[in-house]
Amino acid sequence: xxxxxxxxxxxxxxxxxxxxxxxxxxxxxxxxxxxxxxxxxxxxxxxxxxxxxxxxxxxxxxxxxxxxxxxxxxxxxxxxxxxxxxxxxxxxxxxxxxxxxxxxxxxxxxxxxxxxxxxxxxxxxxxxxxxxxxxxxxxxxxxxxxxxxxxxxxxxxxxxxxxxxxxxxxxxxxxxxxxxxxxxxxxxxxxxxxxxxxxxxxxxxxxxxxxxxxxxxxxxxxxxxxxxxxxxxxxxxxxxxxxxxxxxxxxxxxxxxxxxxxxxxxxxxxxxxxxxxxxxxxxxxxxxxxxxxxxxxxxxxxxxxxxxxxxxxxxxxxxxxxxxxxxxxxxxxxxxxxxxxxxxxxxxxxxxxxxxxxxxxxxxx
Amino acid sequence: xxxxxxxxxxxxxxxxxxxxxxxxxxxxxxxxxxxxxxxxxxxxxxxxxxxxxxxxxxxxxxxxxxxxxxxxxxxxxxxxxxxxxxxxxxxxxxxxxxxxxxxxxxxxxxxxxxxxxxxxxxxxxxxxxxxxxxxxxxxxxxxxxxxxxxxxxxxxxxxxxxxxxxxxxxxxxxxxxxxxxxxxxxxxxxxxxxxxxxxxxxxxxxxxxxxxxxxxxxxxxxxxxxxxxxxxxxxxxxxxxxxxxxxxxxxxxxxxxxxxxxxxxxxxxxxxxxxxxxxxxxxxxxxxxxxxxxxxxxxxxxxxxxxxxxxxxxxxxxxxxxxxxxxxxxxxxxxxxxxxxxxxxxxxxxxxxxxxxxxxxxxxx
Numbered sequence: 001x002x003x004x005x006x007x008x009x010x011x012x013x014x015x016x017x018x019x020x021x022x023x024x025x026x027x028x029x030x031x032x033x034x035x036x037x038x039x040x041x042x043x044x045x046x047x048x049x050x051x052x053x054x055x056x057x058x059x060x061x062x063x064x065x066x067x068x069x070x071x072x073x074x075x076x077x078x079x080x081x082x083x084x085x086x087x088x089x090x091x092x093x094x095x096x097x098x099x100x101x102x103x104x105x106x107x108x109x110x111x112x113x114x115x116x117x118x119x120x121x122x123x124x125x126x127x128x129x130x131x132x133x134x135x136x137x138x139x140x141x142x143x144x145x146x147x148x149x150x151x152x153x154x155x156x157x158x159x160x161x162x163x164x165x166x167x168x169x170x171x172x173x174x175x176x177x178x179x180x181x182x183x184x185x186x187x188x189x190x191x192x193x194x195x196x197x198x199x200x201x202x203x204x205x206x207x208x209x210x211x212x213x214x215x216x217x218x219x220x221x222x223x224x225x226x227x228x229x230x231x232x233x234x235x236x237x238x239x240x241x242x243x244x245x246x247x248x249x250x251x252x253x254x255x256x257x258x259x260x261x262x263x264x265x266x267x268x269x270x271x272x273x274x275x276x277x278x279x280x281x282x283x284x285x286x287x288x289x290x291x292x293x294x295x296x297x298x299x300x301x302x303x304x305x306x307x308x309x310x311x312x313x314x315x316x317x318x319x320x321x322x323x324x325x326x327x328x329x330x331x332x333x334x335x336x337x338x339x340x341x342x343x344x345x346x347x348x349x350x351x352x353x354x355x356x357x358x359x360x361x362x363x364x365x
Numbered sequence: 366x367x368x369x370x371x372x373x374x375x376x377x378x379x380x381x382x383x384x385x386x387x388x389x390x391x392x393x394x395x396x397x398x399x400x401x402x403x404x405x406x407x408x409x410x411x412x413x414x415x416x417x418x419x420x421x422x423x424x425x426x427x428x429x430x431x432x433x434x435x436x437x438x439x440x441x442x443x444x445x446x447x448x449x450x451x452x453x454x455x456x457x458x459x460x461x462x463x464x465x466x467x468x469x470x471x472x473x474x475x476x477x478x479x480x481x482x483x484x485x486x487x488x489x490x491x492x493x494x495x496x497x498x499x500x501x502x503x504x505x506x507x508x509x510x511x512x513x514x515x516x517x518x519x520x521x522x523x524x525x526x527x528x529x530x531x532x533x534x535x536x537x538x539x540x541x542x543x544x545x546x547x548x549x550x551x552x553x554x555x556x557x558x559x560x561x562x563x564x565x566x567x568x569x570x571x572x573x574x575x576x577x578x579x580x581x582x583x584x585x586x587x588x589x590x591x592x593x594x595x596x597x598x599x600x601x602x603x604x605x606x607x608x609x610x611x612x613x614x615x616x617x618x619x620x621x622x623x624x625x626x627x628x629x630x631x632x633x634x635x636x637x638x639x640x641x642x643x644x645x646x647x648x649x650x651x652x653x654x655x656x657x658x659x660x661x662x663x664x665x666x667x668x669x670x671x672x673x674x675x676x677x678x679x680x681x682x683x684x685x686x687x688x689x690x691x692x693x694x695x696x697x698x699x700x701x702x703x704x705x706x707x708x709x710x711x712x713x714x715x716x717x718x719x720x721x722x723x724x725x726x727x728x729x730x
Contacts, residue, residue: 037692079448086444090515095690118483118520120688121510122601145486150455155483157522236487323485325460327402 027059034163037097043112044103066092075261085115105131106138113144117159132182135166136223141231181266183301195339247272253318270303292362312356392424399528402462408477409468431457440626450480470496471503478509482524497547500531501588506596546631548666560704612637618683635668657727677721
C-alpha cells in the first residue's frame with residue numbers, strides 16, 4: 001500500500017486544510033506544497049529525532065532547515081521549553097514567511113503549534129503526528145498550548161495547521177503503552193458519537209494492538225472524520241466541540257495531581273471516561289451494563305480502569321480550574337447513552353462525590 | 366469637561382470595539398459594560414499602581430478583582446515576566462469568562478494583551494492606556510507581545526481588546542521624557558498620512574508639551590482616527606498596516622542594540638523616522654528642507670535626532686530580523702512626501718549604507 005493515501009478536509013473557510021492519512025506518505029507533493037517560504041524549523045523530541053528526523057531533513061534538502069529537539073514528555077510542556085523553540089527560530093534568523101513543522105506526539109504538536117501561533121504573531125504550521133494519540137486527536141483542530149504548574153493546557157492558542165500528515169508507518173516504532181494511550185482517544189470517539197464504531201472496536205481491538213495497518217488506517221480515518229466534522233462546526237469551542245473533552249475534566253485533574261507524565265494523557269482520559277460513564281449511570285442515563293462495557297473496552301486496550309488515590313475534594317479543586325468552567329460552575333461531558341455525549345452543567349454534588357469516591361466502575365457498589 | 370468624552374469605533378466585524386477618549390472617563394458604564402464574567406485581573410506596573418490602581422479597584426468593588434504588578438520598563442517585557450500574569454490568573458483560579466485589564470503604558474498593554482490572548486486560549490481584554498504613546502498607538506489595533514533577547518516584539522498575538530479607555534487625565538502624571546516619547550508616535554501619523562496635522566503640530570507643540578487638555582484630546586483623537594481606519598482596513602498587516610511602522614525597523618534595531626529600555630521606544634522611533642526621511646531624500650522623494658522639517662518637529666518635541674554609535678553592519682544585521690522581512694528581503698517604510706508613506710522593497714544598498722552612516726540629518730553631508 002506504499003504511497004496510497006486518503007485525504008480528509010477540515011472545512012474552516014480560509015483556514016481549511018487537508019489531513020493526509022496513509023503509510024509512507026510522500027513528502028513530494030504532500031509536504032512541500034504546504035510550505036510557504038524557504039525557511040523550515042522541524043520541532044521534534046529526543047525520542048522521535050533518531051527515528052524520523054533525517055528522513056524529513058532529506059525531503060527538505062532544498063530548503064533552509066533548522067531543527068529543535070525538545071526533551072520527551074508532558075513534564076516538559078512548559079514555558080521554559082517553549083522558549084527553546086523561539087531560540088531556534090531566532091538563532092536561525094527566520095522570518096514571518098517561515099514554516100514550523102511538528103514531528104512527534106501530542107506534546108511536540110502542542111508546543112510547536114503554540115510557538116508557530118506566537119512567533120512574529122503567527123507563521124505557517126504543519127503537523128506530522130507520530131503517535132496514535134496525535135494522529136487521531138491532538139494534531140487536528142488547532143488546539144495548541146502548554147501547561148501551567150497549577151493546570152493543564154492553560155496557556156495556548158487556536159492555531160490551525162496548513163496540513164496534517166498522519167503517516168501510520170510512524171506507529172511501527174510506538175511503545176505499547178503509548179499505543180494504548182492513543183486507543184483511549186479512539187475509544188472516546190466511539191463513546192461520544194459513534195456506537196457502531198464501538199462495536200467495531202470490540203471486534204478489532206486485537207488487530208489494533210497488533211498494529212495491523214488496515215485496522216490502524218481505518219481507526220485513524222474514522223476518528224479524523226469525526227474530529228474534522230466537529231471542529232468545522234465549532235472551531236473555538238463555543239458549543240459542541242466541548243463534547244470532545246469526554247473524560248478530560250476528570251483526566252486533567254488526575255494528570256495535574258499526579259504530576260505531568262506520571263500518568264500518560266490517554267491513561268488519565270481512560271479513567272476519566274469511566275468516571276463520566278459512572279456519573280451518567282447515577283443520573284439514570286446509562287445502565288450498569290453500559291458502564292461495564294466501557295470498562296471492558298478500555299481493559300481490552302490495556303488501559304487503566306481504576307482511579308489513583310485522590311480524594312473527592314482533590315478532584316473537585318482541580319476540576320474547578322477546568323477551561324469549561326463558567327461563572328464558577330462546572331460543566332461536564334456525560335453520556336446520554338453509549339454513542340451520545342451531552343454537556344451537563346450543575347451536576348448534583350452528591351452524585352459527583354459518589355463518582356469521585358468510587359474505586360471500581362461497572363460493578364455494583 | 367468632566368465626564369465628556371468622544372467614542373471612536375474600530376470596525377472589525379464581530380471584533381469591533383470602541384475607543385473612548387476623554388478626561389475622567391466614568392467606569393460606569395464605560396468600563397463595566399465591557400466586562401464578561403465576574404472575575405477581573407488588573408495588570409499594571411509598580412509606577413502606575415500607586416497612582417491609579419485603587420481608583421479602578423473601587424470602580425470594580427462588586428467584582429472578584431485580582432491584580433498583577435509588573436516591574437516598570439521595556440527590559441522586563443519578556444517570557445519570565447509574562448508568566449507572572451499567568452501565575453496571578455491561576456492563583457486567583459480565574460476561568461475562561463474572566464477579563465484582563467491592562468492599566469499602564471505600551472509594555473503593560475503588550476504583555477497583558479498577550480496573556481489575555483493565551484490564557485485558556487483567549488479571554489476578554491480591555492486596555493486602559495496611561496501614557497501618550499499607548500493612547501495614540503499601542504493600545505489600539507490588537508498587536509500584543511513580548512521581546513526575545515535577539516529581537517523586539519518577536520513573540521506575540523493579534524488580540525483585539527473589547528474596549529480602549531484613553532483617559533487623558535492619566536497623562537497628568539506622565540514624566541516629560543515619556544510625554545516626548547509619545548509625541549514621536551503622534552508625529553509619525555502626521556508624517557505617514559496627514560500633512561495638515563503636521564502643520565497643526567508645528568503650531569501647537571508648545572501646548573502639547575504643557576499638557577493642555579484640549580490640545581492633548583485633539584491629538585489623541587486624530588491619531589486614534591487614523592489608527593482605527595488603518596487597522597480596520599488591514600487587521601493582520603498583510604498590506605497598508607505596515608505603514609504604521611514608519612521609523613520602526615530602524616528604531617527596533619536601535620532598541621535591541623542598545624539594550625531594551627536604554628532608549629525609550631518613542632526616542633528610537635524618532636531617530637528611525639529621520640533615517641527613513643534621509644533615505645527618502647536619497648531616493649529623490651523628499652527635499653533636504655523636508656528632512657530638516659522632520660528634524661525640527663522632533664526637536665520641538667524634545668526628542669533625540671542623532672543616532673547612537675552603531676555601524677551600518679550592526680544596523681543591517683538587526684534590521685534583517687524585522688517582521689516585515691520576506692524571503693530575506695528588507696521592506697522599509699519610506700516617505701514619498703511629507704504626509705504620504707509607502708512600502709519599499711529592494712532598497713539600494715549604497716543608499717541604505719549612506720543613511721546608516723549619516724550622523725546628522727537634514728543638513729548637507
